[in-house]
Amino acid sequence: MLARVAGLKHVAVREYVRELIADAQPGSPAPSERELVQRFGVARMTVRQAIDALVAEGLLQRIPGKGTYVAKPRGRVGAVVSFTEEMKARGLLPESQTLLARIERAGPGIARVLNLTEGDPVIHWRRLRRADASPICVEDAYLSEVLLPGFLQGGTPTSLYDALTARGLRPTWAEDSIRADIATADEAELLEIDPGAAVLRVARRALCNDKAVEVSRSTYRADRFTLWVQFASDNGH
Amino acid sequence: MLARVAGLKHVAVREYVRELIADAQPGSPAPSERELVQRFGVARMTVRQAIDALVAEGLLQRIPGKGTYVAKPRGRVGAVVSFTEEMKARGLLPESQTLLARIERAGPGIARVLNLTEGDPVIHWRRLRRADASPICVEDAYLSEVLLPGFLQGGTPTSLYDALTARGLRPTWAEDSIRADIATADEAELLEIDPGAAVLRVARRALCNDKAVEVSRSTYRADRFTLWVQFASDNGH
DNA sequence: TAGTGGTCTAGACCACGAA
DNA sequence: TCGTGGTCTAGACCACTAA
Numbered sequence A, B: 001m002l003a004r005v006a007g008l009k010h011v012a013v014r015e016y017v018r019e020l021i022a023d024a025q026p027g028s029p030a031p032s033e034r035e036l037v038q039r040f041g042v043a044r045m046t047v048r049q050a051i052d053a054l055v056a057e058g059l060l061q062r063i064p065g066k067g068t069y070v071a072k073p074r075g076r077v078g079a080v081v082s083f084t085e086e087m088k089a090r091g092l093l094p095e096s097q098t099l100l101a102r103i104e105r106a107g108p109g110i111a112r113v114l115n116l117t118e119g120d121p122v123i124h125w126r127r128l129r130r131a132d133a134s135p136i137c138v139e140d141a142y143l144s145e146v147l148l149p150g151f152l153q154g155g156t157p158t159s160l161y162d163a164l165t166a167r168g169l170r171p172t173w174a175e176d177s178i179r180a181d182i183a184t185a186d187e188a189e190l191l192e193i194d195p196g197a198a199v200l201r202v203a204r205r206a207l208c209n210d211k212a213v214e215v216s217r218s219t220y221r222a223d224r225f226t227l228w229v230q231f232a233s234d235n236g237h
Numbered sequence C: 001t002a003g004t005g006g007t008c009t010a011g012a013c014c015a016c017g018a019a
Numbered sequence D: 001t002c003g004t005g006g007t008c009t010a011g012a013c014c015a016c017t018a019a
Helices: A009-020 A033-040 A044-056 A083-089 A108-113 A160-166 A185-191 B009-020 B033-040 B044-056 B083-089 B108-113 B160-166 B185-191
Strands: A060-063 A067-070 A094-105 A121-131 A134-144 A173-182 A198-208 A211-221 A227-232 B060-063 B067-070 B094-105 B121-131 B134-144 B173-182 B198-208 B211-221 B227-232
Touching (some): A083 A094, A083 A134, A160 A211, A173 B173, A185 A211, A198 B198, B009 B033, B009 B044, B033 B044, B044 B060, B083 B094, B083 B134, B083 B160, B108 B211, B185 B211
Antiparallel strands (some): A060 A067, A121 A134, A134 A211, A173 B198, A173 B227, A227 B173, B094 B121, B121 B134
Protein backbone atom coordinates (compact mmCIF):
# COMPACT_ATOMS: atom_id res chain seq x y z
CA MET A 1 0.00 0.00 0.00
CA LEU A 2 1.12 3.48 -0.70
CA ALA A 3 1.71 5.46 2.43
CA ARG A 4 -0.47 8.52 2.12
CA VAL A 5 1.35 11.54 3.37
CA ALA A 6 -0.10 14.91 2.59
CA GLY A 7 2.21 17.34 0.87
CA LEU A 8 5.53 15.61 1.21
CA LYS A 9 6.12 13.98 -2.11
CA HIS A 10 9.58 12.72 -1.32
CA VAL A 11 8.13 10.91 1.68
CA ALA A 12 5.52 9.27 -0.51
CA VAL A 13 8.16 8.11 -2.96
CA ARG A 14 10.45 6.94 -0.18
CA GLU A 15 7.79 4.89 1.55
CA TYR A 16 6.64 3.44 -1.76
CA VAL A 17 10.15 2.23 -2.48
CA ARG A 18 10.67 1.06 1.09
CA GLU A 19 7.66 -1.22 0.90
CA LEU A 20 8.59 -2.34 -2.57
CA ILE A 21 11.97 -3.60 -1.41
CA ALA A 22 10.87 -4.80 2.01
CA ASP A 23 10.92 -8.45 1.01
CA ALA A 24 13.35 -8.18 -1.89
CA GLN A 25 16.56 -10.15 -2.10
CA PRO A 26 19.81 -8.27 -1.52
CA GLY A 27 21.26 -7.29 -4.86
CA SER A 28 17.96 -7.12 -6.67
CA PRO A 29 17.37 -3.88 -8.56
CA ALA A 30 15.26 -1.07 -7.21
CA PRO A 31 13.25 1.13 -9.57
CA SER A 32 15.43 3.58 -11.44
CA GLU A 33 15.14 7.25 -10.60
CA ARG A 34 13.60 8.16 -13.94
CA GLU A 35 11.08 5.37 -13.59
CA LEU A 36 9.95 6.83 -10.27
CA VAL A 37 9.82 10.28 -11.86
CA GLN A 38 7.34 8.87 -14.39
CA ARG A 39 5.30 6.95 -11.86
CA PHE A 40 4.86 9.80 -9.41
CA GLY A 41 4.99 12.68 -11.83
CA VAL A 42 7.59 14.50 -9.75
CA ALA A 43 10.95 16.04 -10.49
CA ARG A 44 14.05 13.92 -10.40
CA MET A 45 15.52 15.89 -7.49
CA THR A 46 12.49 14.86 -5.47
CA VAL A 47 13.07 11.23 -6.27
CA ARG A 48 16.72 11.58 -5.39
CA GLN A 49 15.82 13.02 -2.02
CA ALA A 50 13.72 9.94 -1.35
CA ILE A 51 16.40 7.52 -2.49
CA ASP A 52 19.07 9.41 -0.55
CA ALA A 53 17.23 8.71 2.67
CA LEU A 54 17.02 4.99 1.96
CA VAL A 55 20.68 4.87 1.04
CA ALA A 56 21.53 6.64 4.29
CA GLU A 57 19.47 4.03 6.13
CA GLY A 58 21.53 1.33 4.50
CA LEU A 59 18.59 -0.17 2.62
CA LEU A 60 19.71 0.76 -0.87
CA GLN A 61 23.01 1.02 -2.66
CA ARG A 62 23.69 3.16 -5.69
CA ILE A 63 26.02 1.97 -8.41
CA PRO A 64 26.87 4.74 -10.88
CA GLY A 65 26.20 3.81 -14.44
CA LYS A 66 24.27 0.71 -13.42
CA GLY A 67 21.41 1.39 -11.10
CA THR A 68 20.15 1.28 -7.54
CA TYR A 69 20.08 -2.02 -5.75
CA VAL A 70 18.83 -3.51 -2.52
CA ALA A 71 21.77 -3.46 -0.14
CA LYS A 72 23.05 -6.47 1.72
CA PRO A 73 21.41 -6.44 5.10
CA ARG A 74 23.97 -5.81 7.75
CA GLY A 75 23.49 -4.91 11.34
CA ARG A 76 22.08 -1.47 11.36
CA VAL A 77 24.93 0.82 12.18
CA GLY A 78 24.51 2.55 15.47
CA ALA A 79 20.78 2.32 15.94
CA VAL A 80 19.42 2.86 19.42
CA VAL A 81 17.59 -0.32 20.24
CA SER A 82 15.79 -1.37 23.37
CA PHE A 83 16.10 -4.68 25.18
CA THR A 84 12.64 -5.60 23.96
CA GLU A 85 13.51 -4.94 20.34
CA GLU A 86 16.86 -6.64 20.65
CA MET A 87 15.43 -9.85 22.07
CA LYS A 88 12.67 -9.97 19.46
CA ALA A 89 15.30 -9.57 16.75
CA ARG A 90 17.01 -12.65 18.15
CA GLY A 91 13.80 -14.61 18.10
CA LEU A 92 13.46 -14.68 21.87
CA LEU A 93 10.44 -13.76 23.94
CA PRO A 94 11.29 -10.75 26.06
CA GLU A 95 9.68 -10.43 29.46
CA SER A 96 10.04 -7.91 32.16
CA GLN A 97 9.30 -8.13 35.88
CA THR A 98 9.08 -4.84 37.70
CA LEU A 99 10.95 -5.01 40.99
CA LEU A 100 10.50 -1.37 41.86
CA ALA A 101 8.79 1.63 40.28
CA ARG A 102 8.54 4.84 42.20
CA ILE A 103 9.38 8.48 42.27
CA GLU A 104 12.54 9.44 44.13
CA ARG A 105 14.55 12.58 44.69
CA ALA A 106 17.49 12.86 42.33
CA GLY A 107 20.86 12.40 43.96
CA PRO A 108 23.84 14.38 42.69
CA GLY A 109 24.92 11.78 40.12
CA ILE A 110 21.53 11.20 38.53
CA ALA A 111 20.73 14.91 38.66
CA ARG A 112 23.86 15.73 36.73
CA VAL A 113 23.40 13.25 33.91
CA LEU A 114 19.67 13.95 33.60
CA ASN A 115 20.45 17.66 33.64
CA LEU A 116 18.25 18.28 36.66
CA THR A 117 18.73 19.93 40.04
CA GLU A 118 19.51 17.73 43.00
CA GLY A 119 16.28 16.80 44.76
CA ASP A 120 14.15 17.05 41.62
CA PRO A 121 11.73 14.15 41.23
CA VAL A 122 12.93 11.25 39.10
CA ILE A 123 11.29 7.99 38.17
CA HIS A 124 13.27 4.95 39.31
CA TRP A 125 12.28 1.76 37.58
CA ARG A 126 14.03 -1.48 38.41
CA ARG A 127 13.29 -4.53 36.32
CA LEU A 128 14.37 -8.11 36.01
CA ARG A 129 14.44 -8.94 32.35
CA ARG A 130 14.05 -12.39 30.92
CA ALA A 131 14.32 -13.95 27.50
CA ASP A 132 12.43 -17.18 26.96
CA ALA A 133 11.76 -17.24 30.72
CA SER A 134 15.47 -17.20 31.70
CA PRO A 135 16.77 -14.23 33.63
CA ILE A 136 19.17 -12.20 31.52
CA CYS A 137 19.52 -8.81 33.06
CA VAL A 138 18.72 -6.51 35.96
CA GLU A 139 18.14 -2.95 34.92
CA ASP A 140 17.78 0.26 36.89
CA ALA A 141 16.36 3.04 34.76
CA TYR A 142 16.05 6.65 35.85
CA LEU A 143 13.77 8.98 33.95
CA SER A 144 13.13 12.66 34.30
CA GLU A 145 9.75 13.08 35.97
CA VAL A 146 9.72 16.64 34.69
CA LEU A 147 9.71 15.42 31.10
CA LEU A 148 7.37 12.50 31.82
CA PRO A 149 4.68 13.65 34.24
CA GLY A 150 2.42 10.85 35.39
CA PHE A 151 4.54 8.25 33.66
CA LEU A 152 3.78 5.54 36.23
CA GLN A 153 0.07 6.28 36.49
CA GLY A 154 -1.97 3.31 35.41
CA GLY A 155 0.86 0.89 35.95
CA THR A 156 4.21 0.44 34.28
CA PRO A 157 4.41 0.28 30.50
CA THR A 158 5.41 -2.91 28.72
CA SER A 159 8.25 -1.39 26.78
CA LEU A 160 10.06 1.71 27.96
CA TYR A 161 10.99 2.76 24.44
CA ASP A 162 7.44 2.28 23.17
CA ALA A 163 6.22 4.48 25.99
CA LEU A 164 8.80 7.14 25.21
CA THR A 165 7.98 6.95 21.51
CA ALA A 166 4.30 7.51 22.30
CA ARG A 167 5.23 10.75 24.05
CA GLY A 168 7.52 11.86 21.25
CA LEU A 169 10.57 11.31 23.43
CA ARG A 170 12.22 8.32 21.82
CA PRO A 171 15.96 8.73 22.22
CA THR A 172 17.67 10.12 19.16
CA TRP A 173 21.13 9.62 20.57
CA ALA A 174 22.58 7.36 23.23
CA GLU A 175 25.92 6.50 24.71
CA ASP A 176 26.74 3.22 26.41
CA SER A 177 29.67 2.47 28.60
CA ILE A 178 30.41 -1.22 28.74
CA ARG A 179 32.57 -3.12 31.15
CA ALA A 180 33.00 -6.56 32.59
CA ASP A 181 32.70 -7.28 36.29
CA ILE A 182 31.96 -9.93 38.88
CA ALA A 183 28.36 -10.25 40.05
CA THR A 184 27.45 -8.98 43.50
CA ALA A 185 25.61 -11.34 45.82
CA ASP A 186 22.28 -9.58 45.15
CA GLU A 187 22.74 -9.71 41.40
CA ALA A 188 23.79 -13.35 41.52
CA GLU A 189 20.57 -14.23 43.32
CA LEU A 190 18.34 -12.33 40.91
CA LEU A 191 20.12 -13.60 37.81
CA GLU A 192 20.35 -17.15 39.22
CA ILE A 193 24.10 -17.41 38.81
CA ASP A 194 26.96 -18.22 41.16
CA PRO A 195 28.57 -15.43 43.13
CA GLY A 196 31.85 -14.73 41.39
CA ALA A 197 30.39 -15.26 37.93
CA ALA A 198 31.15 -12.68 35.27
CA VAL A 199 28.60 -10.06 34.28
CA LEU A 200 28.46 -7.37 31.65
CA ARG A 201 27.60 -3.91 32.95
CA VAL A 202 26.11 -1.43 30.53
CA ALA A 203 25.42 2.14 31.55
CA ARG A 204 23.33 4.10 29.08
CA ARG A 205 22.67 7.78 28.76
CA ALA A 206 19.98 8.55 26.21
CA LEU A 207 18.96 11.92 24.81
CA CYS A 208 16.04 13.05 22.72
CA ASN A 209 16.96 16.21 20.84
CA ASP A 210 19.63 17.10 23.40
CA LYS A 211 17.32 16.59 26.34
CA ALA A 212 18.37 13.80 28.69
CA VAL A 213 15.42 11.42 29.05
CA GLU A 214 16.90 8.18 30.30
CA VAL A 215 19.81 7.00 32.37
CA SER A 216 20.13 3.32 33.05
CA ARG A 217 22.47 0.75 34.45
CA SER A 218 22.04 -2.82 33.35
CA THR A 219 23.77 -5.97 34.54
CA TYR A 220 23.73 -8.90 32.12
CA ARG A 221 24.55 -12.54 32.67
CA ALA A 222 27.78 -13.11 30.80
CA ASP A 223 26.86 -16.65 29.80
CA ARG A 224 23.57 -15.71 28.17
CA PHE A 225 24.22 -12.35 26.63
CA THR A 226 26.55 -11.09 23.95
CA LEU A 227 26.33 -7.51 22.81
CA TRP A 228 26.67 -6.84 19.09
CA VAL A 229 27.73 -3.47 17.82
CA GLN A 230 28.17 -2.38 14.23
CA PHE A 231 30.40 0.45 13.15
CA ALA A 232 30.85 2.38 9.96
CA SER A 233 33.78 4.47 9.03
CA ASP A 234 33.63 8.14 8.21
CA ASN A 235 33.75 7.27 4.55
CA GLY A 236 35.62 10.25 3.29
CA HIS A 237 32.53 12.20 2.26
CA MET B 1 42.42 27.68 2.76
CA LEU B 2 39.89 26.77 0.17
CA ALA B 3 40.16 23.17 -0.84
CA ARG B 4 40.57 23.15 -4.57
CA VAL B 5 38.62 20.35 -6.07
CA ALA B 6 38.15 20.36 -9.80
CA GLY B 7 34.63 20.14 -11.09
CA LEU B 8 32.75 19.19 -7.96
CA LYS B 9 31.27 22.41 -6.72
CA HIS B 10 29.42 20.88 -3.80
CA VAL B 11 32.70 19.47 -2.54
CA ALA B 12 34.31 22.90 -2.73
CA VAL B 13 31.44 24.43 -0.76
CA ARG B 14 31.46 21.60 1.75
CA GLU B 15 35.18 21.83 2.44
CA TYR B 16 35.00 25.61 2.66
CA VAL B 17 32.34 25.36 5.34
CA ARG B 18 34.12 22.51 7.08
CA GLU B 19 37.26 24.59 7.52
CA LEU B 20 35.22 27.61 8.45
CA ILE B 21 33.60 25.82 11.37
CA ALA B 22 36.58 23.70 12.35
CA ASP B 23 37.43 25.83 15.36
CA ALA B 24 34.00 27.34 15.92
CA GLN B 25 32.12 27.07 19.18
CA PRO B 26 29.15 24.69 19.25
CA GLY B 27 26.00 26.66 18.68
CA SER B 28 27.63 29.39 16.65
CA PRO B 29 25.93 30.08 13.33
CA ALA B 30 27.20 28.70 10.04
CA PRO B 31 26.79 30.70 6.84
CA SER B 32 23.24 30.64 5.56
CA GLU B 33 22.50 28.71 2.39
CA ARG B 34 21.73 31.81 0.37
CA GLU B 35 24.91 33.44 1.58
CA LEU B 36 26.91 30.51 0.22
CA VAL B 37 24.95 30.70 -3.02
CA GLN B 38 26.16 34.29 -3.41
CA ARG B 39 29.73 33.54 -2.41
CA PHE B 40 30.21 30.60 -4.74
CA GLY B 41 27.84 31.61 -7.49
CA VAL B 42 26.14 28.24 -7.47
CA ALA B 43 22.55 27.08 -7.22
CA ARG B 44 20.96 26.60 -3.86
CA MET B 45 20.52 22.86 -4.40
CA THR B 46 24.26 22.60 -4.74
CA VAL B 47 24.79 24.35 -1.45
CA ARG B 48 22.22 22.11 0.19
CA GLN B 49 24.07 19.05 -1.05
CA ALA B 50 27.20 20.34 0.65
CA ILE B 51 25.45 21.18 3.89
CA ASP B 52 23.60 17.84 3.87
CA ALA B 53 26.91 16.02 4.01
CA LEU B 54 28.11 18.02 6.99
CA VAL B 55 24.81 17.51 8.79
CA ALA B 56 25.09 13.77 8.15
CA GLU B 57 28.58 13.89 9.61
CA GLY B 58 27.17 15.49 12.73
CA LEU B 59 29.14 18.70 12.30
CA LEU B 60 26.18 20.95 11.57
CA GLN B 61 22.63 21.16 12.72
CA ARG B 62 19.78 22.75 10.81
CA ILE B 63 17.04 24.64 12.62
CA PRO B 64 14.13 25.46 10.31
CA GLY B 65 13.21 29.10 10.30
CA LYS B 66 16.40 30.03 12.12
CA GLY B 67 19.53 28.89 10.43
CA THR B 68 22.33 26.34 10.41
CA TYR B 69 24.52 25.99 13.45
CA VAL B 70 27.66 24.21 14.55
CA ALA B 71 26.51 21.06 16.31
CA LYS B 72 27.56 20.07 19.78
CA PRO B 73 30.50 17.72 19.46
CA ARG B 74 29.57 14.29 20.64
CA GLY B 75 31.23 10.96 20.33
CA ARG B 76 31.23 10.19 16.66
CA VAL B 77 28.47 7.74 16.09
CA GLY B 78 29.70 4.37 15.07
CA ALA B 79 33.18 5.19 13.88
CA VAL B 80 35.61 2.33 13.46
CA VAL B 81 38.50 3.17 15.73
CA SER B 82 41.63 1.22 16.54
CA PHE B 83 43.11 0.57 19.95
CA THR B 84 45.89 3.02 19.16
CA GLU B 85 43.47 5.77 18.25
CA GLU B 86 41.23 5.03 21.19
CA MET B 87 44.03 5.22 23.74
CA LYS B 88 45.39 8.43 22.26
CA ALA B 89 41.92 9.93 22.46
CA ARG B 90 41.94 9.13 26.17
CA GLY B 91 45.29 10.77 26.62
CA LEU B 92 47.12 7.52 27.25
CA LEU B 93 50.27 6.29 25.59
CA PRO B 94 49.48 3.16 23.61
CA GLU B 95 52.16 0.51 23.30
CA SER B 96 52.18 -2.84 21.67
CA GLN B 97 54.37 -5.86 22.25
CA THR B 98 54.28 -8.47 19.54
CA LEU B 99 54.07 -11.93 21.04
CA LEU B 100 53.69 -13.73 17.76
CA ALA B 101 53.61 -12.75 14.08
CA ARG B 102 53.62 -15.42 11.45
CA ILE B 103 51.79 -16.88 8.53
CA GLU B 104 49.52 -19.81 9.30
CA ARG B 105 47.06 -21.94 7.38
CA ALA B 106 43.49 -20.81 7.88
CA GLY B 107 41.39 -23.15 9.95
CA PRO B 108 37.71 -23.56 9.13
CA GLY B 109 36.54 -20.77 11.44
CA ILE B 110 38.99 -18.11 10.30
CA ALA B 111 38.58 -19.17 6.68
CA ARG B 112 34.83 -18.65 6.88
CA VAL B 113 34.88 -15.19 8.41
CA LEU B 114 37.75 -14.01 6.20
CA ASN B 115 35.95 -15.44 3.20
CA LEU B 116 38.86 -17.71 2.29
CA THR B 117 39.30 -21.41 1.63
CA GLU B 118 40.52 -23.60 4.45
CA GLY B 119 44.31 -23.88 4.29
CA ASP B 120 44.79 -20.49 2.64
CA PRO B 121 47.61 -18.48 4.21
CA VAL B 122 46.61 -16.00 6.90
CA ILE B 123 48.63 -13.63 9.00
CA HIS B 124 48.34 -14.30 12.72
CA TRP B 125 49.47 -11.43 14.88
CA ARG B 126 49.28 -11.68 18.66
CA ARG B 127 50.01 -8.62 20.71
CA LEU B 128 50.03 -7.55 24.31
CA ARG B 129 48.76 -4.01 24.40
CA ARG B 130 49.57 -1.52 27.10
CA ALA B 131 48.45 1.97 27.96
CA ASP B 132 50.82 4.06 29.99
CA ALA B 133 52.92 0.91 30.48
CA SER B 134 50.13 -1.11 32.11
CA PRO B 135 48.87 -4.20 30.30
CA ILE B 136 45.33 -3.66 29.07
CA CYS B 137 44.61 -6.22 26.45
CA VAL B 138 45.78 -9.32 24.60
CA GLU B 139 44.77 -9.35 20.97
CA ASP B 140 44.89 -12.02 18.32
CA ALA B 141 44.42 -10.56 14.86
CA TYR B 142 44.01 -12.60 11.69
CA LEU B 143 44.50 -10.92 8.35
CA SER B 144 44.05 -12.19 4.85
CA GLU B 145 47.53 -12.80 3.41
CA VAL B 146 45.93 -12.78 -0.03
CA LEU B 147 44.88 -9.15 0.42
CA LEU B 148 48.08 -8.16 2.21
CA PRO B 149 51.01 -9.88 0.55
CA GLY B 150 54.29 -9.33 2.35
CA PHE B 151 52.58 -7.61 5.26
CA LEU B 152 55.09 -8.84 7.82
CA GLN B 153 58.18 -8.16 5.72
CA GLY B 154 60.39 -5.60 7.35
CA GLY B 155 58.90 -6.12 10.77
CA THR B 156 55.49 -5.55 12.23
CA PRO B 157 53.83 -2.17 11.77
CA THR B 158 53.23 0.12 14.70
CA SER B 159 49.53 0.50 14.13
CA LEU B 160 47.50 -2.10 12.30
CA TYR B 161 44.95 0.45 11.09
CA ASP B 162 47.64 2.83 9.87
CA ALA B 163 49.17 -0.04 7.90
CA LEU B 164 45.79 -0.96 6.41
CA THR B 165 45.07 2.66 5.58
CA ALA B 166 48.38 2.91 3.75
CA ARG B 167 47.30 0.02 1.54
CA GLY B 168 43.86 1.46 0.92
CA LEU B 169 42.28 -1.24 3.05
CA ARG B 170 41.12 0.66 6.09
CA PRO B 171 37.93 -0.99 7.32
CA THR B 172 34.79 0.78 6.21
CA TRP B 173 32.55 -1.40 8.31
CA ALA B 174 33.07 -3.49 11.41
CA GLU B 175 31.07 -5.57 13.80
CA ASP B 176 32.04 -6.30 17.37
CA SER B 177 30.62 -8.93 19.62
CA ILE B 178 31.16 -8.10 23.26
CA ARG B 179 30.85 -10.34 26.27
CA ALA B 180 32.11 -10.65 29.80
CA ASP B 181 34.08 -13.65 30.99
CA ILE B 182 36.58 -14.89 33.54
CA ALA B 183 40.25 -14.75 32.59
CA THR B 184 42.03 -17.96 31.72
CA ALA B 185 45.29 -18.75 33.52
CA ASP B 186 47.34 -17.68 30.48
CA GLU B 187 45.47 -14.43 30.11
CA ALA B 188 45.74 -13.70 33.80
CA GLU B 189 49.50 -14.02 33.63
CA LEU B 190 49.87 -11.79 30.57
CA LEU B 191 47.48 -9.17 31.88
CA GLU B 192 48.91 -9.36 35.40
CA ILE B 193 45.61 -10.05 37.07
CA ASP B 194 44.30 -12.76 39.38
CA PRO B 195 42.90 -15.91 37.88
CA GLY B 196 39.16 -15.57 38.26
CA ALA B 197 39.17 -11.87 37.52
CA ALA B 198 36.65 -10.52 35.04
CA VAL B 199 37.66 -9.70 31.46
CA LEU B 200 35.91 -8.15 28.51
CA ARG B 201 36.10 -10.16 25.30
CA VAL B 202 35.66 -8.32 22.03
CA ALA B 203 35.58 -10.15 18.74
CA ARG B 204 35.79 -7.92 15.70
CA ARG B 205 35.09 -8.60 12.07
CA ALA B 206 36.13 -5.75 9.83
CA LEU B 207 35.41 -5.24 6.13
CA CYS B 208 36.72 -2.84 3.56
CA ASN B 209 34.22 -2.47 0.75
CA ASP B 210 32.65 -5.84 1.50
CA LYS B 211 36.01 -7.62 1.57
CA ALA B 212 36.92 -9.16 4.94
CA VAL B 213 40.32 -7.80 5.93
CA GLU B 214 40.58 -8.35 9.66
CA VAL B 215 39.25 -10.71 12.25
CA SER B 216 40.38 -10.25 15.81
CA ARG B 217 39.71 -11.41 19.32
CA SER B 218 40.73 -9.15 22.15
CA THR B 219 40.67 -9.76 25.88
CA TYR B 220 40.64 -6.66 28.05
CA ARG B 221 41.28 -6.24 31.76
CA ALA B 222 37.91 -5.35 33.23
CA ASP B 223 39.39 -3.06 35.85
CA ARG B 224 41.29 -0.90 33.37
CA PHE B 225 39.08 -0.78 30.35
CA THR B 226 35.60 0.51 29.68
CA LEU B 227 34.22 0.47 26.18
CA TRP B 228 32.24 3.50 25.03
CA VAL B 229 29.77 3.25 22.21
CA GLN B 230 27.59 5.98 20.75
CA PHE B 231 24.36 5.34 18.93
CA ALA B 232 22.04 7.41 16.82
CA SER B 233 18.45 6.63 16.08
CA ASP B 234 16.96 6.20 12.65
CA ASN B 235 15.59 9.67 12.95
CA GLY B 236 12.23 9.17 11.37
CA HIS B 237 13.35 9.76 7.79
C1' DT C 1 23.82 3.31 -28.23
C1' DA C 2 20.69 3.52 -24.52
C1' DG C 3 20.10 3.70 -19.69
C1' DT C 4 21.95 4.76 -15.19
C1' DG C 5 23.33 7.58 -11.40
C1' DG C 6 26.15 12.25 -10.35
C1' DT C 7 26.04 16.94 -10.74
C1' DC C 8 24.04 21.42 -11.53
C1' DT C 9 20.92 25.40 -12.75
C1' DA C 10 17.54 29.26 -11.78
C1' DG C 11 14.04 29.83 -10.32
C1' DA C 12 9.48 28.93 -7.08
C1' DC C 13 6.28 28.68 -2.83
C1' DC C 14 5.84 27.26 1.98
C1' DA C 15 6.14 27.33 7.28
C1' DC C 16 8.52 29.07 10.82
C1' DG C 17 11.25 32.29 13.88
C1' DA C 18 12.73 36.80 15.19
C1' DA C 19 12.26 41.56 15.28
C1' DT D 1 8.15 41.93 7.67
C1' DC D 2 12.24 39.57 6.49
C1' DG D 3 15.46 35.84 6.56
C1' DT D 4 15.77 30.99 7.34
C1' DG D 5 15.57 26.22 6.06
C1' DG D 6 12.11 22.66 3.60
C1' DT D 7 10.26 21.33 -0.54
C1' DC D 8 9.75 21.19 -5.49
C1' DT D 9 10.12 21.97 -10.62
C1' DA D 10 11.78 21.01 -15.44
C1' DG D 11 15.05 20.84 -17.49
C1' DA D 12 20.56 20.11 -18.56
C1' DC D 13 25.28 17.77 -19.31
C1' DC D 14 28.56 14.33 -17.63
C1' DA D 15 30.85 9.62 -16.83
C1' DC D 16 29.99 5.21 -16.60
C1' DT D 17 28.01 0.42 -17.75
C1' DA D 18 26.09 -2.92 -20.64
C1' DA D 19 24.37 -4.57 -24.84
